[in-house]
Amino acid sequence: MELWLAIVLIVVALLAGVALGFFIARKYMMTYLKKNPPINEQMLRMMMMQMGMKPSQKKINQMMSAMNKQQGK
The missing domain is CATH 1.10.20 (Histone, subunit A)
Known part of the structure; x- marks a missing residue:
């Protein structure tokens, strides 16, 4: 019973990390392009x-x- 809970928590943490990383990278690129336009x-x-x-x-x-x-x- 505790094994499935651990697996679910790992998957949720992984998905949250991917989503958070995406938004942080997106914000960084937006500010970079604003400071250094092409x-x-x-x-x-x-x-x-x-x-x-x-x-x-x-x-x-x-x-x-x-x-x-x-x-x-």
Whole structure:
């Protein structure tokens, strides 16, 4: 009789740990993305200008598509 109770408690604790871990990881990622947003075209343009390059829209589109391809892998 006590064995099944122990098994049920272990399963419940495992499920609670998984759920709690999911929500903690989700909250962490939301705050991380808020502090460090992914690169967009405007950021890419600013980075190229800081490096001394004059960015054309074609070059920015090429770099954005290359970055999106890389993230897709």
